[in-house]
Amino acid sequence: MGKSIFIVGTGTDVGKTYITALIVKKLREAGKRAAYFKAAASGNVRTETGLIPGDAYFVKKISVIDMELTDMIPYVYENAVSPHLASRMEGNPVNLEVIKEKYQELCHEYDYITMEGSGGILCPVCFDENEIWLEDIIKMLGLSSVLIADAGLGTINAAVLTIEYMKQKGMPVKGIICNHCHTGDPMEEDNKRMIEHRCGIPVIGCVADGAENLDIPLEKLIQLYE
Template sequence: MAKGIFIVGTDTDIGKTVVTAGLMHVLRSRGYNAVYFKAALSGVLKIDNEFIPGDTKLVSDVSKLEEPYENITPYVYRTGVSPHLAARLENNPMNLDIIREKYAYLRKKYDFIIAEGSGGIVCPLIDDGRGVYIIGNLIKDLNMSVIIVASAGLGTINHTVLTAKYIENLGIKIKGIIINKYEESLFYDDNIKMIEKITKLPIIAKLKNIKDMNDNEIEAIRIHSEKAFSAENIIEHMEQL
């Protein structure tokens, strides 16, 4: 059965998908049988009159993953809002049994699963008569540990510490923190040191801001994830899950 890690961001648009794509690339390029999983995605790309889950496409393209999208992202919503609201607007509520079935299928077929959340740890996936079901509930149901993706910029200490403490209060194990959009500066480095001191969690990698580095985003993610993740022994870290 596959080992797995769940990628959680301190906020939406923090770069979870880029980090996940980079991790997937590093694993698969070294011969590891790794797969991506995202239970629900809101907001899609329209390519040649076809609606495509953009995050899933990016990760698959970067890592050369050929698993059908419907197996790795069972719920895709066109509306770019929180999944629970998108599900209501599109009359397509999430069925947890389907999510568990897809995840179980991937666990049997692959050695590693890199799962990505929608938004932050408290992002609602389901809101019905039984109550609100958030990303944190899904992580617990799948029995996964997490890696937190945070930025190095202004506000990150507060966002990252609160995210870490909330996750710990849920009883979920945190393997470490990946800093995205990193730049070498006293300000960024001090933020990172303070996060380590307060959370007592390891910073396992620092990934530079990729979007402005290269017109070819896919190749840029591959190149810079190789530098960031191999240097921080990310493969060995994944094997210890």
């Protein structure tokens, strides 16, 4: 059975997909059978052959993993809104049993599964047919998380509130990765210290714009998975 970690962000467009791609790339280059999985993705491009799951395509391109796009994201929507609203507009609402089945299939086939969330922790995934929030998926699969946060101004509030909410709801967070980092920036260094001080959870990595590799030791990265 494969080991897994869930990638959650402080919000939309914080860089979850980008950093997830670097994580999967590092595992693959180390000879690990690494998989990417995401329950639902919105804002995808429609072509003559159907919707192209952009997040899955990006991760596949960067990490060069051998996976079919359809196995990486089972629920794909065109409208760039939260999955619950996209499925209201387009149909095909998220079903937890389908997510669980697809996830378990990957666990039997791969060593490490990196599962990316949609939006922030309070993202509604389905609402009309069944009320499903992102946290329901995390709890159903029993996963611990890594939080992706912006390195810049405002991140203390966003990161601490996200982590405190997750702690309150019984969702373990193993570490924080900061995105859009600038080496030696005094504000960003202080942001990391303040987040660690308030949450007691370490900042395990920093990623600069345009980074092609994840500057986290392989052994430390593997320890995040369970």
